[in-house]
Amino acid sequence: MILIVGALMVIFIIFLFKDPSIGLTALTVYCFIFGIFAREIGGIPYGIGIEVFLLLIWIAVIILNQQFNWKSLNNNLTKLMLIWFIISFVEIINPAGASVRGWLQEIRSTGLFPILIIPLVFLLYNSKKKLDLFLIVILSLSFLATLNGLKQQFIGLSPGEQRFLTEGGEITHVLWGVLRVFSFYSDAGQFGASQASFTLMAIVLAVGPFQWWKRLILLIAAGLFFYGMLISGTRGALFALIVGAFFAIFLTKNIKVLFAGLTVALLFLAFLKFTYIGNGSYQIYRLRTALDPKEASLNVRINNQKIIGQYLASRPFGGGLGVIGTWGKEYNKDKYLSTVEPDSYWVKIWAMYGIVGFTIWFCMIMYIFGQCCGIIWNIRNEGLRYKMIAMMSTCAGIFFCSYGNEVMNAMPSSLVVSVCLAFIFLSPNFDDKPET
Template sequence: MIRFISSLSQTKRTLLLSLIGLVIAVGISFLTVASIVGPVLLVVAAFFVIYILLLARNPSLGLSALIVYCFTMGLFSRETSSAIPFGIGIEVFLLLAWIIVIIMHNEFDWKNINNPLTKVMLVWFIISCVELINPAGASVRGWLQEVRSTALFPILAIPLVFLLYNSESKLNLFIILIISLSFLAALNGIKQQHIGLSPGEQRFLDEGGSITHMLWGKLRVFSFYSDAGQFGASQAAFILTAVMLALGPFKTWIRIAMLILSVFFVYGMLISGTRGALFALVVGAFIAITLTKNIKVLALGIVGAAMCLFVLKYTSIGSGNYAIHRMRTALDPKEASLNVRLQNQQILAEYLKTRPFGGGLGVIGAWGKEYNKDKFLSTVEPDSYWVKLWAMYGIVGFTFWFCMMMYLLGKCCGIIWKIRNAKLRYKAIALLSSTAGLFFCSYGNEVMNAMPSAIVVWISLAFIFMCPKFDEKHEPKFLNV
């Protein structure tokens, strides 16, 4: 480490040592007022300093660590003190990465961030900041909490991808990371279903989680994630990712491994009891098979999807299985929870008629109940990320967001359609199909604004925008071999 620090220029060495000194100083100040947890904080601080040094040597480690953290922070939160704000860890990872990037700014090609994805996300961030002065008068604290996941995380993470993950080998690393972490989540879900819950998971149910996660005596599996809806949607997205890689022109062992993993993801989706995941599969699969440019695959895919939907809609096959029965209710227009959601949307439509800019960020949902109890919107359950954005930003903001997302998805389709390298095209299709599935699934649940789905969506879009450059280089590593 000493050799590494000494190899840096005087300016970089001064800034890096100042950062380390600041961290140590803050740690010591905490120790003076927290003697009971002092040893724990000391160990954490030691690892933190080591992480900073490693980050200075390899800045892309910051994004890799962030991805792992976003998948596992739910586990940390449940199994440790609920008073620890693990969500702030996302900002910590992002800000540390940005500090290192700024210190070592001469080593990066800043022209990479000049692209449509970064620009539209910057506009979205500005719109979100303007919502702070929304005349509806929502709480500033509620805005601060909501803007983090809605606009701040994307505008911080996406440029980092263009700067730090700008090679196809990093694309392969990203795919391996998210599939491996999702597989671990599936295994933990299977453990919850067949072996039992950990103390932290049981405490989650005892403290109110059972209201939505125990239905008719059956557990809706949630694994590491915040809730079963997030887990089920994520598993559905990775079904698409794994199947597309299994269909791609890769080595036989990779294709077999992807097929096996897809079976685990299917089972994970089913035991989550998340009905909206079905639509993520349908939409994502349609986009995927269209982009393969294979008419036979397209025809077979449409026929297969139609047959599955027909069986769920018009037969009772498999109804004895709780997971299949739960999935079948997604196609029932008389289903009670669906009608409640539609009634809530009618109430919101009436209320928002005279509020084209909505009620402000953080006025509805969890943050609304905590910081905006005096506002009408805090009493209405959004039950949907699309509806939540509509309530917060109004029809004006929601229209911009929806058009922005459709533009990005359409732009990605155009990019993929022109990719010449077959292996790269299948990897891009795998990412886009899962991203589109999570986007449409967010109509039924708050998926895109929660981790780990949010980080998967934004990094996937950034990688697809970089694919034209990868298409010219054809780096033969990992999944390319």
């Protein structure tokens, strides 16, 4: 196995130095499937493979630097990601005194990956062909994730998946005897949110000005993705659909579509809120509880936020990176925040960076989303505009869904958001005469 992997790495590096964009495509695939290796093979932390890919790609880019347009990095998205990385780096001296090892683990997803991935998109994916390739890759990988989820639901679990449940995953992934499907993602929350965001992406693309057979395939895929969201049992994924749909409808610039879309969305919410139709299906019943303000887990989360708020009242810069969540339990057991579950990426940012850092982060995301909407609004090519709307709605859905779960900071959602935002900023370079 070592010899085979070594030989494949040599071949990969040869191709990488001929065309570094191959490395970014390989990284995209890896970010979707490395959970399979972690569960079925184990032995090493496969998440480190992301850094290995990024290191190799950046080495190739630096060596071949004359081939790339480095001026393309002079944009607001890259600048803001750099500012956020610097803020994250400075958190190492947070006066709350969180563990350096916890900081090192947390900064990877919070600050390092975006500032390493986004510039690569501007340098390596600067063509319409690369845009289409990326869309095909992520939709295909999400479809494979759906198939694996269906396998878990109707056929059974692999040895690695069963071990994941036995070693503690069963507490959150088997409720009332019903499996919350997680496919090859880290958990059901990540799987459900991803399936919801790709449902919306496929629907937006399906109503775009493309060949009929492509639109048919996308509609079928959207139906399967939606079912994958349901069997994940992830209630927060509903808001990825709602918020993402709002962005998609708004960006179409079509009054009829806006009215029809809002009507469908309101009818769907009314169906969930005011009827009991479909309660015989556990998946529909669980999705319906997302709109119940008296739902037990929602109240637990609200109480946790109150506790964190009281603790942070005298700590405007938070408790430091890695002080809460998984890395808090492992490296900061002596810190109070490590005993409280964040249950949300927004809350996690608030706890780690304090109200000062959270305000900067939230305003930064809102500014990026606002500029993306402005860019999309001015795109003339209808086909390109629908692709950007699909990407924007996906990013918006993942961001707002992260209020309920840690989604935006985990793979593959983290990579999808980074690459999609970069493509939106790149899209004016792909814009040509309006399609007839």
